[in-house]
Amino acid sequence: MSVLVNATNDTNEAQRQRQVKRNIRRTAAALWLTVIAIFVYILAKYYWLNA
Amino acid sequence: MSTAAHDTTHGHGHDDHAHDHKPYGIMRWVGSTNHKDIGTMYLWFSFTMFLVGGVMALIIRAELFQPGLQIVQPEFFNSMTTYHGLIMVFGAIMPAFVGFANWLIPMQIGAPDMAFPRMNNLSFWLLPPAALLLIAAQFAPGGGAGVGWTMYAPLTTQAGPAMDLTIFAVHILGISSIMGSINIITTILNMRAPGMTLMKMPLFCWTWLITAYLLVASMPVLAGAVTMTLTDRHFGTNFFNAAGGGDPVLYQHIFWFFGHPEVYIIAIPAFGVVSQIIPAFSRKPLFGYASMVYATASIAILSFLVWAHHMYTVGMPVETQLYFMYATTLIAIPTGVKVFNWVATMWKGSLTFETPMLFAIGFLFLFTLGGFTGLVLSIVPVDVQLHDTYYVVAHFHYVMVAGALFSAFGGIYFWLPKWTGKMYDETLGKWHFWLSLIFFNVTFFVQHFLGLAGMPRRIPDYSLQFAEFNAISTIGAFGFGFSQLLFLYIVVKCIRSGKPAEQRQWDGADSLEWTHLPSPAPYHSFATPPVVK
Numbered sequence: 001m002s003v004l005v006n007a008t009n010d011t012n013e014a015q016r017q018r019q020v021k022r023n024i025r026r027t028a029a030a031l032w033l034t035v036i037a038i039f040v041y042i043l044a045k046y047y048w049l050n051a
Numbered sequence: 052m053s054t055a056a057h058d059t060t061h062g063h064g065h066d067d068h069a070h071d072h073k074p075y076g077i078m079r080w081v082g083s084t085n086h087k088d089i090g091t092m093y094l095w096f097s098f099t100m101f102l103v104g105g106v107m108a109l110i111i112r113a114e115l116f117q118p119g120l121q122i123v124q125p126e127f128f129n130s131m132t133t134y135h136g137l138i139m140v141f142g143a144i145m146p147a148f149v150g151f152a153n154w155l156i157p158m159q160i161g162a163p164d165m166a167f168p169r170m171n172n173l174s175f176w177l178l179p180p181a182a183l184l185l186i187a188a189q190f191a192p193g194g195g196a197g198v199g200w201t202m203y204a205p206l207t208t209q210a211g212p213a214m215d216l217t218i219f220a221v222h223i224l225g226i227s228s229i230m231g232s233i234n235i236i237t238t239i240l241n242m243r244a245p246g247m248t249l250m251k252m253p254l255f256c257w258t259w260l261i262t263a264y265l266l267v268a269s270m271p272v273l274a275g276a277v278t279m280t281l282t283d284r285h286f287g288t289n290f291f292n293a294a295g296g297g298d299p300v301l302y303q304h305i306f307w308f309f310g311h312p313e314v315y316i317i318a319i320p321a322f323g324v325v326s327q328i329i330p331a332f333s334r335k336p337l338f339g340y341a342s343m344v345y346a347t348a349s350i351a352i353l354s355f356l357v358w359a360h361h362m363y364t365v366g367m368p369v370e371t372q373l374y375f376m377y378a379t380t381l382i383a384i385p386t387g388v389k390v391f392n393w394v395a396t397m398w399k400g401s402l403t404f405e406t407p408m409l410f411a412i413g414f415l416f417l418f419t420l421g422g423f424t425g426l427v428l429s430i431v432p433v434d435v436q437l438h439d440t441y442y443v444v445a446h447f448h449y450v451m452v453a454g455a456l457f458s459a460f461g462g463i464y465f466w467l468p469k470w471t472g473k474m475y476d477e478t479l480g481k482w483h484f485w486l487s488l489i490f491f492n493v494t495f496f497v498q499h500f501l502g503l504a505g506m507p508r509r510i511p512d513y514s515l516q517f518a519e520f521n522a523i524s525t526i527g528a529f530g531f532g533f534s535q536l537l538f539l540y541i542v543v544k545c546i547r548s549g550k551p552a553e554q555r556q557w558d559g560a561d562s563l564e565w566t567h568l569p570s571p572a573p574y575h576s577f578a579t580p581p582v583v584k
Contacts, residue, residue, distance in 0.1 A: 023241045024166050031233045035271050042275030046290055046301065 073574045081176075084168030085574060086153045089175050091470070093150030094463070096178055098539070100142035103186070105532050107135035112494075112528040114511050115521050128511035129197025130213075134185055136200025137217070140317070141224045142182050144451065147459045148320035149174075149231050152259045154470065156235060158564035158572060159253045161244025161581045166237040167230075174230035177223050184220035188213035199509060201310065202276075204291030204302040208283045215284070218277045225270045232263035232270075239263075244563075246583035250344070253562040254337060257344050258323030261351045265312045265319070268355070273309040276302060300365050307358035315354045318450065319347055321418075321458035322389060325411045328465050329393050331559040332408035333400030339392040346385035346392075353382050363431050364438045372431045379429035383422070390419055405557075406480030410461030413488050414454060421449025424499070439509075442502025448495045460487070460538065467542070468556040469564055472571030473549025479541045486534035493527025 073079070083089055110131050114122045123131070153171065157164055165171045189195045193211030196202075202221075207214055239260045243252070279290040280302070289295025291302045330337045337343065359367065359375045393415055402408070424446040428434050437443060460483070467475050497520040506517045513521065552570040563583075568576050 020241055024237050027237045027240055028167065028233055031236060031267055035229055035233075035267055038268065039271035039274055039278075042272055042305065043278060046279065046305075047288070 082172065084164070084172055086157050086164045086168070086171065087470075087572065087574065089171050090150045090153030090155075092175050093146045093153060093178075096175070096182075097143050097145075097147035097150060100138050100146070100182060101535070103182075104135050104138035104143055105535065107131045107138065109528060109532050111135060112525040115513070116525040117522070118513050118515055118518050120512055123511065125511045126194055126197055129199075129509065130189065130195030132509050133197055133199055133202075133217075134188070134195055137221075138182070138185055139451070140200065140313070141221070142178070142185070144317050144455050144459070145228065146178060148259075148262075148317070148324075148455075149228075151255070151320065151324065151459070151462055151466075152231075152235055154466065155564065156238060156256055156259060157242075158568060158576055159256050159562050160239060160242065160247050161563055161567075161577050161583065162238060162242035163575065163577050163580075165234050166242060167234050170230050171234055174227045174234070177227040177230075181220040181223040181227070184216045184223070188216040188220070191216060201303075201306055202280065203306070204280060204283070204299045205293070207280050207302075208291060215281070218281050221277050222274060225274045228266050229270050232266035235259055235263040236267070244577065244580040244583055250341065251583060254326035254340065254343055255320070255323035255562075258319045258326070258347055261347050262316050262319045265316050265351050265354065269309045269312040269316070272305060273313075276305040276309065279305075300362070303362045303365060304358070307361045308355070310361065311358045312351070312354040314447075314450065315350055317455045318418075319351065321414070321455045322347060324458045324462035324465075325393065325414055327560070327562065328407045328411040328461050329396050329415075331465070331557045331561075332403055332405060332411070333397045334402075334559040335396055335400045336561075337392065338395035338398075339388070342388055343392055346388040349385040350382060353378065353385070357382065360429050360434070363434050376429055376431050380426060383426055386422055390415065405464075406475070406477060406484055407461045407465035407557075409481065409484040410457045410464065413484065414457040414461065417449055417453030417457065417488075417491070421446055421454055424449065437502055439507055440502035441498040441506045441508055444508050445495050445498035445502060448498070452495070453491055457487070460484075463542070465557070465560075466564075467545055468552030469568070469570050469572055471546050471549065472552055472569075473545050474552045474556070475541050475545040475549060479537065479544075483534060483537050483541060486537065487531060490527045490530035490534055494524050494531055495527070497523050497527075 074083075080088060080092060083092070110123060111128065114120070114128055153165065156162075191211060191213035194213065196207070196210040196213040196217050198206045198210055198214065202217070239252070239256055243249075249257075279288065282288040283290050283292055283297070289297040291297045291299045293299060326337055326343060357375055357379045359371065360379045363372055363375070404412075424442070428437060428443065428446060464475060464480055467473075501517055501520045501524075504517065506513055506521075554569050555565045556570065557565070563577075563581060564572060567581055
């Protein structure tokens with residue numbers, strides 16, 4: 001089922017749901033970027049320290 | 052806090068129940084995107100791994116029953132200590148609390164499901180292959196890697212092929228945890244029902260929000276550490292190889308920068324579960340809700356600042372030791388706040404002692420004892436004496452078993468009526484608690500004395516002077532292990548033939564899953580969000 005609440009004909013509600021979807025995508029993107037940044041930082045930092 | 056659930060609108064739960072379409076057959080589980088099904092799979096998986104890790108623990112304890120080598124070879128013994136730790140931490144305790152998160156977070160915040168249901172499915176189904184890799188490592192040429200769950204270099208850079216399987220397994224488990232935590236954060240931040248502000252959320256959701264941030268920040272660090280180990284082994288790098296200009300101590304720093312937050316990744320959701328149980332059986336709101344949230348966040352932040360207390364003996368400046376000692380003792384303050392609040396919640400409450408409450412109180416006593424021995428170990432001159440002794444083993448088993456595991460047991464008894472719609476056998480539940488409590492202490496309390504007398508950890512043989520306490524500990528371990536079969540029987544009996552449970556089985560429970568959803572919780576809940584005032 002959809003992760004969001006039931007769609008309605010209410011324009012305001014539809015707009016709110018689009019905003020929630022956007023926020024979900026943004027939150028997840030920010031978290032994935034954080035994870036990748038930390039991983040790359042750890043490897044790069046000690047690779048260059050050793051080089 | 053959760054009192055907000057008292058005065059909400061209602062009606063959606065029963066509507067959902069009427070249209071409760073459930074897929075059938077094996078594909079219900081393989082392809083499931085339903086948070087409740089995935090939560091159930093997490094919980095059964097973690098219990099299976101708990102039994103696997105438990106068998107390994109019993110092999111360790113059987114060998115240690117008497118001095119001398121009786122049952123297994125030292126290499127196999129080392130392998131058992133390694134995989135017992137890895138399987139219990141990554142395969143049993145962590146997935147158990149992710150199971151709780153999956154089941155409860157959407158219901159407690161009034162959301163229909165997790166934000167990313169397909170990713171949720173993937174994060175669960177990564178676990179079985181990782182577990183199989185850890186088990187398969189036992190059959191690799193040369194046997195399992197006897198490097199300890201901490202996987203210290205340079206032992207890991209020299210270990211056999213089993214190490215590669217282990218590294219791969221840790222990578223997969225890490226990816227699974229990261230996906231799970233991104234899902235949890237995204238769900239909590241974006242999908243709360245109208246009116247469910249952050250400070251109205253049940254404390255369990257708060258503890259998972261904070262834990263998920265800990266995972267996002269610390270798991271990539273572990274991934275980095277094991278990736279460096281992998282490249283040292285196969286690709287000619289020298290991150291941890293002193294002969295090539297690297298530093299084995301660097302591994303310890305990186306590992307424990309992950310490893311100490313990991314302790315709280317396990318402990319903080321346990322705090323959340325206990326914070327739901329104690330108010331319910333005290334018939335009072337949680338004392339000091341806001342201070343609980345701030346204390347949990349403080350513990351999380353401090354957990355990143357204390358990692359080197361695990362490695363005082365590697366040789367570090369006295370000033371550094373002092374810093375880590377003071378920073379570590381500081382954690383006692385927010386932890387003390389939490390313990391105080393749990394006790395104050397019970398104070399003058401209408402207490403009853405059903406099985407979940409017994410486990411919560413057992414947690415409170417024994418986790419506090421484990422925390423206290425942690426304080427003892429934070430003192431540098433003491434730790435230099437006790438480092439790598441059984442005192443440390445006793446300490447962290449009080450935190451991990453009597454802390455996290457007791458909390459998980461309490462949580463399962465607490466929510467089993469909501470999950471299954473049936474009531475467990477209360478008498479047998481109490482038997483399970485008392486047997487677990489007694490045998491746990493028989494196993495681990497004596498290990499404090501062994502450690503104080505100087506018995507080192509991770510050895511299959513020992514001096515005669517340690518014989519009596521080791522024999523007692525082994526008897527306790529087998530008693531504890533077999534007591535868990537009773538738990539399995541209780542759960543199966545509840546599912547098959549338990550008496551019907553009420554919607555609000557515990558009259559003091561006031562979060563949305565109790566006030567708004569029938570028992571068992573419908574397959575799809577809160578398709579229309581409740582309004583929380």
